[in-house]
Amino acid sequence: MNRLPLIAPNPPRLSEHVDALRRVEASGVFSNNGPEVQRFEAEATRDLFGGHGASLAVGNATLGLMIAIRAAAGMNPKPGTLALMPAMTFAATAHAAAWAGLTPLICDIDPDDWSACAAAEERALAAHGDRIGVVVPYATFGNAIDLDRYEDYRRRFGVGVVVDAASSLGTRDAAGEGFGARAPFAIVHSMHATKTFAVAEGGLIHSGDPALIATLRVMANFGFDGSRSATLPGINAKLPEILAVMAQAKLTEIERVADHRAALEVAYRGALSALQLQRVSGTRRATQFMAVLLPAHLAHAREAIAARIEADGIATGCYFSPHLGQQPWFQATATIEPTPVADAVGARMLSLPITDAMTVDDALRVADAVQRACREADRIAAVPSAAPRIASVVVIGGGPAGTAMLTSATKRGQLPALAASGLVVVERSDAIGGGQLGRYAITSDSTAQTFLTAVRDNIHPELAQLVDHPAGRAVAAHAGALGVPLTEVGPLLRATGDRLGDIVRANGGSVLTGHEAVAARQVGALWSVTLRRLSDGHVFEQMAHNVVVATGGHQPIDRLVTQQVAGASLAALANGRLIQSDEVLTLGGFERVADILSTRRAPRIAVVGGSTSALTTIALLLKSRPALPLGAGAITLLHRRPLRPFYPSAEAALAEGFTDFGPEDICPVSGFVYRLAGFRLEARELVVRMLGIDGRTPDPRVALHRIGGDDDAAARAIIADADLVVAALGYRPRAVPILDDDGAIALAAQDGRPMVDRHCRILDSNDQPIAGLFGLGLAAGFVPWGPLGGESSFSGQANGLWLWQNDVGQMIVDQVLADEARAAA
Structure with missing residues (x-):
């Protein structure tokens, strides 16, 4: 029995389009928006989008997302600007936002159609306000998502919108038009070899707004607008002429290809009705593969189920698991809202083959293999396991x-x-x-x-x-x-x-x-x-x-309620102006501080604590860009214990004139001075400056105040008068x-x-x-x-x-x- 791959790339064969290749050679134009690209863009606008708006062919969809996101976010987004997107999308979506200078803000998905959850988007837009520069929904698995919702966001929140429609070229909306035909924002499609609209590589940006496409065209050509002088942020995102020839060829067959794949999806839906399937929108989807959810109680057995199906000669996948919020790079660099639905859906996701070469009988064969694998997993789960190894x-x-x-x-x-x-x-x-x-x-x-x-x-x-x-x-x-x-x-x-x-x-x-x-x-x-x-x-x-x-x-937040400073409640002294150092030090924290202080011409900040996190917080506030308008004494560090710098030896300390140590402060093993209690690296550099060690000049923007005791009225006044109070009280x-x-x-x-x-x-x-x-x-x-x-x-x-x-x-x-x-x- 023939093996069924999950994805079988089927781009046009260049060998069958020799005349078109000779046409490219004769023109002498191989890139730079040549005649083949222009012809494809015009034909795609006419045949796929009913002649509405305009289209721009680009080197790949990721490049398309990068320029579209940059334009939608305001061309020059300030640091910390967020790009709101669902957890369940391809990594390229978040990468594109990051390369455009934005921080991905990842939200949960809808449990039925697996696109961005409307309630989660609304909460994020309300919570983060104008820090969100653009919303980037994903048309999940080629679905025709509700674009009116995003036009509403544009009107109510003044936010940009870019739709990642990587799998949707050939999808028709509820009105029977190409998905995104009349959208006032950018809809970015992929023409990668693995997509339904398979070329070799490439992307197509469409919008119902021709002026937007004209702007993106300039950005895709180094920002050049009629001359070799950049007028906009730019990159080389142009589609080569040879790929445009392939795209034209694919355009002639996309209706047949998409109809065939839609028929395979119908067969799957009939045979797998017992499993949870995606709620779909539109009159036809350009389906890349068939996504199903395994029963919740079999989520843990997904690998075994996939292996059993593979034994029947059928390849499977699990798009998108792990989702964005579970991938290490985005965990380290993005802002991630709670994603319980995406966690659960991703854990149960199984992707089944839909290819141009498959028949309806093949789809039924796959469905039967899935059902048998699930029944077998059910039987195994029902057998009590042996006692676990100690x-x-x-x-x-x-x-x-x-x-x-x-x-x-x-x-x-x-x-x-x-x-x-x-x-x-x-x-x-x-x-x-x-x-x-x-x-x-x-x-x-x-x-x-x-x-x-x-x-x-x-x-x-x-x-x-x-x-x-x-x-x-x-x-x-x-x-x-x-x-x-x-x-x-x-x-x-x-x-x-x-x-x-x-x-x-x-x-x-x-x-x-x-x-x-x-x-x-x-x-x-x-x-x-x-x-x-x-x-x-x-x-x-x-x-x-x-x-x-x-x-x-x-x-812990509850510590702020009980924490006393100079004999008074820290929470009462700060009176709503209190945040913890961990909030400042994480990605996006400085931007939050900048937002809080944006209406203060000469802000005053009190940092409470003598830990490394306290000094690191101050260092971050001093060096981040764009700079805060900090005048003399704008930041005050309130600490109880003396601030001690680390030294590699007593001789090194004495050479700098630092004498505030004794034998009990020297490590007997290493000879280091304040090996454990001393500040190191960036925090140390700030401390030695503030203490004026070895002739160093203190930073005039920072003042030190050592808390004297419960009767320290000056310490209480510093906190009460601050525009922002940062609690750097260490960790539990x-x-x-x-x-x-x-x-x-x-x-x-x-x-x-x-x-x-x-x-x-x-x-x-x-x-x-x-x-x-x-x-x-x-x-x-x-x-x-x-x-x-x-x-x-x-x-x-x-x-x-x-x-x-x-x-x-x-x-x-x-x-x-x-x-x-x-x-x-």
């Missing part, structure tokens, strides 16, 4: 801290043994390694060298090779600089996580992405970790000898319920004390370690000691990727492996 350790959280422990194990060649003993890594997102680090618009307080030591010369070649990976080279480019932009650190951590996950799986361990830990219950000498699969809500138990909580930290550990037979175990961290002891063991409310329970990462409260070094005067907590990837992570690995050896004995 893991040596469950790591809750696969972000920088959780994977740092795995990295530490690779440095002594212990990760294969750790995995073989029964290692289970649990992570909510679809990938391990990066966590939320790449979402921050700041530089690291670790050097490029620190990040690269995790992989350089590693005994696992797949890790060592990351030094030469694009992500590794991007980090290495910042060698010698004051840190590395965290948006560039994120890709390296994710690439490292991918390879660590491969090593774990290859040696018998498990990496459960798309899962969350609900709770961990102590059962005798073991732990039972309750896990939930996010795709379908399935809950199950994983037994383990040990549990490592590496869920990171957060800045994220809660994972820890239980025993009597219920929840009270933890020291719940009282604001360190979560762990000197061996990384989690402490109960009596500061006693809980057997088999470890903590690692931001806000865990670990303090280095003994051979790990650190000054004796240090009284805070030490957070650092280098520590986690080396001594601290190794400390946990050694305890887990020793426990496993005792259990085996």
